[in-house]
Structure formats: C-alpha cells, structure tokens
Amino acid sequence: MAEIFLTLYSGEKKAVAQGVTVAEALKELLSNKERKQTIAARLDDRLVDLSAVIEADARFAPIFAESPEGLEILRHSAAHVMAEAVLALFGNEVKVAIGPATADGFYYDFDRSEPFSPDDFERIEAKMQEIVAAAAPFRRETVSKAEAIALFDKAGQPYKVELLGEIADDTVSLYRQGEFVDLCRGPHLPDTSWLKAFKVIKLAGAYWRGDEKRQMLQRLYGTAFFDAKALKAYLHQLEEAKKRDHRKLGKELELFSIQEQVGPGLILWQPKGALLRKLIEDHWREEHYRNDYELLFTPHIAKRDMWKTSGHLDFYGENMFSAMEIEEVSYQLKPMNCPFHIAIYKTRKRSYREFPLRWCELGTVYRFEKTGALHGLMRVRGFTQDDAHIFCRPDHLEEEIFNILDLNLHILKTFGFSQYDVYLSTRPEKYVGSDEHWEQATSALKLALEKKGLAFEVDPGEGVFYGPKIDIKIRDVLGRAWQCSTIQVDFNLPERFELTYTGEDGKEHQPIMIHRALMGSLERFFGVLIEHYAGAFPVWLAPIQARIMNITDAQLAYAEEVYLELRRAGVRIEKDLRNEKLNYKIREAQMQKIPYMLIVGDKEVESRQVTVRLRDGQNLPAMSIAEFAALIARENEEGRSGAGNS
C-alpha cells in the first residue's frame, strides 16, 4: 500500500498508509490518554470525523475535546441528538429545519403545529439521555444529491429538501445516529455517549432562513459540555450575570425607570441616573472642546418636507414616528440629527479654509422600534446620540477618521472599556455615489484603522447605502454585542441638500460628510456601563461618592458640618444621620454601592476627622475633611483622564 505523509503541527512529517482512517492514524501519533480525548481531526483546513479516510498528504492535527472546535462539535452533535429526541417524542409530524452550534450552546429549529412548552424540556432531556445511553455511533455517508432529496422527500422533510435544492455539489453528506438522519457537513462525535452534560434551556420563535415573510419555526435552545461541572459552572455564570443586568440594577440603585404609563422604550432618568448622565455629558463636552469640535443644539421636530429632501422618508420612514399637523403643515419627530446640522452649514457660504468643520451635538432622536425589539436601556424609542458631523474634503478623510478613532478609543477607555469588536462595512448592493468615491472612502477607513493598530473584521456589503462605515460593538454581561460607536462616510446628503464650499480654485465643490457617534446612544451606553461596573461605578462617575453616617445623635452637629463642608468642596455626598445602628447604615450604603462611607463617632468629633470605609469592606486611616476632599478630587481627575484604565 502506498505511503502518504501527514505534516503535524510541530512541522514533523509522519508516514502512514494511504487509506487509513483518522482513528488509525492517531494510534501512531498520540498516547492512549491523548487519543481518548480526541474526537475529530483537522486535515489541511477541513475538520473531519475520526472515521474519515485519509487519502493524500495533508497537514494533520487532532481535535481534542477540550478545545473550542471540540466543544463546537459536541454541541453540534447535541443538536442532532435533541432533534432525534424530538422526533421520537412528537412523531413525524415534526419537520426539522436547521440545528447548528452557537457561541454558548446550540439550537434546532422545528416546524410543528402544536407549540412546544417549557414543560416539554424535561421529557426531551430524558429522551436525549436514552439516546446517549445507547452510545449510538454518528455515521457519515455520502450520497448523490438526488438520492438525498428522494430520502428527505419520502421522510416528509420539506425544509431539508429545500436546503438540498440550493447545494451546488452533486454529492452531499448525511449523518445518522440511531433513528435520526440529517443533512450535515459534520464532523460529529464518534458516538452519542460523549454527550455527558447538556440542558434544554429555552424556546423561541425563529423565522425559516431568518426571513420574516416566511414560516415561523420553533427554536429549542440548549447547551452542552463535556462534563457536568462545566455545565454547572456555565449555569451559575448565567445566574451571576443576571445580577448585573442593568434593568435590575437600574431599579435597585434608582437610576432609571421605564413605565407603562409613559410608554414603552421611553426612559425616565431618575436623580442618580440623571447625575451620572450629566457627568458623562460634561466629560464628553470637555473632550470634544479639546479636540476642536464646536457644540450645536437643534430642535426635536422639523417639517416633513425636510425629511423628504434628506431622503429619510424614503429610506427610514418605517422607523419614524408618524407626522403631526401644525397649522396645516406636517411635522415629524427627528430620527437623526444630520439634516439640522446641514441646515446650519447652509446658513452661509463655506470655504475650504474652514475645513474640517467639526460639529457635535447631544441630540435626542426618536425612532419607532418594533415592540419585540425593545430591551431595557439597550433598545429604546427615544434616545440621545452623542452625534457629530464633520464636513471636509475627500483628502481630509483619512486623517479625520484617524482622529475620530483616537478620540473614540480615548473616551471608551476613560469609561473602562478596552474590549470591543470592530467592523468595517463595505458597499452594499443598493448604493449612491460613484464607485471612485466608495473606493476612496473605504480605503480611508481601512487605512485609519490600520494606522490606529485596530484589529477589525470586514462586513462585506453591510455598509449603509450612502457610504461605508466603521462600527464598534461592546458586549453586555450576557455576551450580547451592542453597537455603540459608529463612523459613517456620507456622499448622499451633501448631494441631496446641494452643499457646496468654495475651493482654492475659487470654484464651488461638494464637501464630504462624516457622521459619527462614539457612545452611540447615551441610554445604551449607560446600560452597558451599569453592567460593566455591576453598578459599582468608579468614584469620578459615582452619582453619590460618599455617605456620612453618625454613630449616635451626639455627633449630629459635627456630621452636618462635615457634610456641608464636603459638599462645598464639590464632593457628591449624602448624609445618613438617622437614629439607626451603624451596621444598618453601612449595609444600606453598601447595597447602594457607594464608594466611600464616612463614619463619625466621638473619636472623630474629638480629632476633627472622618473614618473612611470603602465599599470593599476595607478601612482607610482616619483623615481630615480636607484630606478626604483632596482624595476625591484626585480620583475625579484620574478618572477623567482615563489613568489607571488599561
């Protein structure tokens, strides 16, 4: 038999007989112990089963259970097992759609006339347990597309037939385990007994192929791990994450509320939340001033005609609140700030000498969002964007984008964010502007990102119709990604509003516009911030930085004096001078996550000091009132500058 060579990860080449299976090859390459932990292999760039036959030279690497790919394979196999269980329990009236692994588990989509109920989860899990106990092997077979179509057609599985119809290859692979057969690329576990720890978690609707015009399917979500401990840890982590949920903390810390009486998706900023917002805004304004921006304010409504000119009615109309009639003229709430900034641009003739013109605004916009899309502070119907529009020439683009990124990352960093996903979205199918402009703008965005040393992913065709964009997403505690920053080049609005400037040559030219928002929406950013800090905000952002508490009424006068003095020194301080035990007051302050508790008893009155307790339970040495004020001032300064945040 002919020999072929496998190139290992180490670079070493190993000779094996042509036509051996992966499992056989592994015997030559790994210890028994390692082999027991191997569930699949990588041949060149392809993941394959242990039973796969090796026909030619290839790069070769085992896939161990404890690897990201291993976990994904486990979960994909778990999806198959769940589908088998569902078919076994609910019969062939159930149509199966697709069932992939996801970032933290797997799902399978089913079409069934009766809805599943969470009560079914246990039955499904029990059936899955039986399948696991049977240690049924996952068998791969390759068949012609026509055979596969015939097979699924006969089995009454139209979704599979539809999928097959779109596969270009003549042959496809099927996977069988027990009674279940699925169209699948694989690879899978050697057999179902690997599935030791799994759980059916939730049930949700999902459109077939993600298209809201098509059939609504029932999606069962689950997760799986190689051992019970990991599953338990994952479930525990979910519970922990819930404690940081901004909706829960927002209520407990009295930061914001959303009320039925007011309306869904409309945020009420309560005193502490409002104070925090003011701190964010002040910081934002200062940074923009330093970075040579000018501040604007614009109205919340404008004539419908303006939204026609801007194209919003055509392209964004579905997301706008409906018109209101005022003296027989239609007005509409603004979903974006740009046309107002353009109106300001047009107040007089502009010269290239003014460029780049950087105008920013904390502009409150209203967008009609589908009820099902609303989510706490993260997805709302009225929100304030930290918006800016930069008017410039094409040759300014790259430098301007770089400067925006610089300011953007700096601001994110001051708020403690240094982990995010960056996306560059390129030209979509429907677009305005010349190909040349698109090319130029896209490469400017790319160059700026590279110059800034930012890793990014390209989202081909995901740009807005009017220009390419950069998006930066931050993840919430439950791993959901939320877009905050966005930087968009716009060729459209300058055209629609016929913007011009006078160039060096004395002729009229059309400027380019950059739209950008760094925090995106103050509401969403606040939500992410609450979760990021679990409500325990750094001192410079804490709405209440300190709370003073006396031990008995004997210290009332002194406590009042300290309170007033610190307040005058600019410390955000509260007082708790109630006739309660110290323990009780500390507990309350602790639960409010106040950074500093100032305790005054007879000793402190005597020495004219305060004892400082931190929210982590530690005590600082007693200090004078002035020393404490200085401590806060220092922390404010450090926080604003972003020092200490990596």
Place this chain on the structure above:
RNA sequence: GCCAACGUAGCUCAGUCGGUAGAGCAACUGAUUCGUAAUCAGUAGGUCAGGAGUUCGAUUCUCCUCGUUGGCUCCA
C-alpha cells in the same frame, strides 16, 4: 411586527384544583443612642395589569388589549 412565557402591596415573592388575598423588606409611628453588611414593637398599604365573556360567584377558567421577558427580524 412574529413565536413563547409571564404580569399579585413601592421592591422580592407566596397563594387560591372558582367562594373578592398573605410574608419579608421598604414607608409611617413609637421605643432604643447601640463603632464597620439588617434593634424591637406597632400602623398603614392591593378594583390580584386593563376590558369583555362563562358562572350564583372570577385574582383563579376563556377571549381581547396593554406591558415585560427570551428569541427571530431590525438597529444606536
């Protein structure tokens, strides 16, 4: 908008297989003056999300509406 679940006092939750509701915390009143995560006692507080239907009787069953949650779609 679509699929599913849920909605009981300010908050967290119990409860009624149909006979108009209960706890803890918070609030208020009083006592207590007690040094690092809950002092004790008392008082008050609910058209059980809203509407309609079935019923002698609905918070409980049915339907509709509103809202929330988890997804899908969409997005800052």
